[in-house]
Amino acid sequence: MKKLALVLAVLAVAYCAASYFVGRQAEAVLNTRLEQMKADAPGVNCKLKDKRQGIFTSRYTYTVAFDVPGEPGRTASGKPITLDAILDVSHGPVAFAGGPAACLAITDTTFAANQDTPQIPRDFLAKLPELAQTTLRTRIAFDGSGVTSIAVPPASRTVQLDNGTSLQVEWQPLEASVTFNADVSESEMTGRCPLIRLGDGKASATFAGFSFTSKARRITGKIWGGSYRVALESFDIQPAAPDTPVHLDKLYANLDLKPRGGLLDYAAEFGGIGLDQAGTVIPATVSLAVANLDVPALDELQSILQKQATPGALPQGSPQEDLLRVGNSLLARSPRLDFSLKALEGDLGPVTLQATVNTENMKQVPANAALIPSMLRATAKLDGPAKGVLELACLLAQNKTKRPSSDPALRQEMAVQLDQLVLQGILVPSGDRLASVAVWDGVGLAVNGKRLQ
Numbered sequence: 001m002k003k004l005a006l007v008l009a010v011l012a013v014a015y016c017a018a019s020y021f022v023g024r025q026a027e028a029v030l031n032t033r034l035e036q037m038k039a040d041a042p043g044v045n046c047k048l049k050d051k052r053q054g055i056f057t058s059r060y061t062y063t064v065a066f067d068v069p070g071e072p073g074r075t076a077s078g079k080p081i082t083l084d085a086i087l088d089v090s091h092g093p094v095a096f097a098g099g100p101a102a103c104l105a106i107t108d109t110t111f112a113a114n115q116d117t118p119q120i121p122r123d124f125l126a127k128l129p130e131l132a133q134t135t136l137r138t139r140i141a142f143d144g145s146g147v148t149s150i151a152v153p154p155a156s157r158t159v160q161l162d163n164g165t166s167l168q169v170e171w172q173p174l175e176a177s178v179t180f181n182a183d184v185s186e187s188e189m190t191g192r193c194p195l196i197r198l199g200d201g202k203a204s205a206t207f208a209g210f211s212f213t214s215k216a217r218r219i220t221g222k223i224w225g226g227s228y229r230v231a232l233e234s235f236d237i238q239p240a241a242p243d244t245p246v247h248l249d250k251l252y253a254n255l256d257l258k259p260r261g262g263l264l265d266y267a268a269e270f271g272g273i274g275l276d277q278a279g280t281v282i283p284a285t286v287s288l289a290v291a292n293l294d295v296p297a298l299d300e301l302q303s304i305l306q307k308q309a310t311p312g313a314l315p316q317g318s319p320q321e322d323l324l325r326v327g328n329s330l331l332a333r334s335p336r337l338d339f340s341l342k343a344l345e346g347d348l349g350p351v352t353l354q355a356t357v358n359t360e361n362m363k364q365v366p367a368n369a370a371l372i373p374s375m376l377r378a379t380a381k382l383d384g385p386a387k388g389v390l391e392l393a394c395l396l397a398q399n400k401t402k403r404p405s406s407d408p409a410l411r412q413e414m415a416v417q418l419d420q421l422v423l424q425g426i427l428v429p430s431g432d433r434l435a436s437v438a439v440w441d442g443v444g445l446a447v448n449g450k451r452l453q
Contacts, residue, residue, distance in 0.1 A: 044064065048060065048062055049061045049084065056091055059086065060086075060089065061086050061087070062085045063114065064084070065082045081121050082117050083113060083117060084111065084113070085109055087108070093142075107136075108135060108137050109137075110135055112132060113125055113132075130152065130154070131152065134151065134152045135151050136149070137149045143182050144182035146180060149177050152171075152173065152175075154172050166200065166201065167200055168201070169197075170195070170197040171195065173194075174192070175192060177191070186218070187216050189215075190212070192212075193210045202240040203238060205237050205238075206234075207232060207234075209232060209233025210233075211231050214228040222299050222306075223264070223295055223302065225257040225264065229252070229253075229255075231252045233250070234248065235248045235251060246274075249274075253269070254267075262294065263294065263295060266289065267288075268288045269285060269288075270285065282395070284341070287341075289337070294329050294333045304323065304326065331362055331363055331364055331365065332364070334358070336356065336357070336359065338354075338355070339353075339355040339356075348391050349385065350388070351382075351383070351388040352383050352384060353382050354380065354381045355380040356378065356380075357378045361442065373440075374443070376440065378440040379437070381436070381437050382436040385432055386418075386429070390415060390418060393417070394414050425448055
């Protein structure tokens with residue numbers, strides 16, 4: 001028994017020593033992550049406020065200052081937005097937070113206002129305390145990789161705004177996770193929130209089925225490539241009378257950044273399904289792509305913009321000269337812009353609009369901006385059923401005229417205008433379809449082969 005007790009005592013001491021040693025390693029990993037955050041997000045300043053390190057657990061308190069877009073580091077009161085981030089760390093080699101787990105550490109992070117937090121964000125957190133109850137749990141593996149789980153608890157309450165309005169705020173649990181490798185050069189993210197609803201008793205907005213995913217890889221110090229997806233099952237606006245309700249389904253935004261040697265190709269697509277005032281289903285997708293972007297130039301541009309947005313940063317060189325140099329580097333690779341719109345379905349569609357802008361004749365930023373059009377080359381093509389073209393024209397006109405697209409008088413006016421465009425040769429009929437091709441050659445615009453005066 002004595003030998004067994006001695007062995008257990010030795011093992012206990014060894015484990016305590018191992019846990020303390022692993023705790024010091026975890027602290028080094030945290031410090032590395034903070035340094036990376038400073039490099040990636042200069043607008044966030046993080047300083048150690050308090051440290052209490054134990055054998056099995058440690059607590060670190062950081063003061064985090066956030067920049068406000070448009071006026072770095074300032075709120076309307078003129079003070080930086082500051083909060084305390086409290087990190088409770090359970091040391092490995094077997095971390096016991098939430099159940100035994102073999103890892104370097106498990107970190108639970110919470111946020112709280114401090115004595116320097118301005119009154120506006122302090123009041124905001126007081127009115128929506130669930131936001132302050134947001135938790136982040138990070139499990140760090142022995143190789144430095146890890147996964148962070150983010151949880152925002154549900155809320156349903158009435159918030160009194162400064163102007164006296166009572167705002168009903170409701171959201172269901174928001175959950176997200178981020179997986180990263182040891183040097184945070186690769187990451188994957190997922191998140192979802194079933195419902196968000198805002199209303200003031202007169203009007204309301206509802207977001208249902210929100211989700212996002214991403215898979216990213218660092219290309220340079222400041223440029224990331226990868227795929228990003230955001231989706232929303234439905235979006236509803238119930239406005240105050242007499243305005244018309246808005247209902248959209250299956251909304252999504254996809255963004256892809258693909259490296260290709262020293263170049264980066266950017267592609268974005270947005271889509272969804274809407275209903276007009278007559279109940280017509282209107283599916284639509286919009287795509288925007290930019291090819292042949294110079295990666296080193298993009299990295300330098302990001303550095304320039306971050307320096308300009310960093311409070312107290314000393315100016316180095318001329319920002320105009322820096323931007324001009326970056327612009328010339330980008331143009332030297334002949335970037336190309338592609339745009340496409342696809343709308344409607346069935347008998348009405350699809351109606352498509354495609355456009356391309358080439359910069360191959362523009363190798364540097366001209367001294368005179370008036371010379372830019374002569375250096376660009378562009379084409380645009382429109383094609384679709386005549387019924388669909390008329391429908392789109394009425395949909396666009398209803399916002400300007402404040403009349404529903406189903407209004408007979410509005411539809412007649414749009415039909416007359418389309419007939420006039422056919423007579424002018426701007427639209428070309430072919431059976432029950434309408435088409436048009438426009439070309440800009442740097443000198444003038446030609447539509448369907450006829451140069452416009």
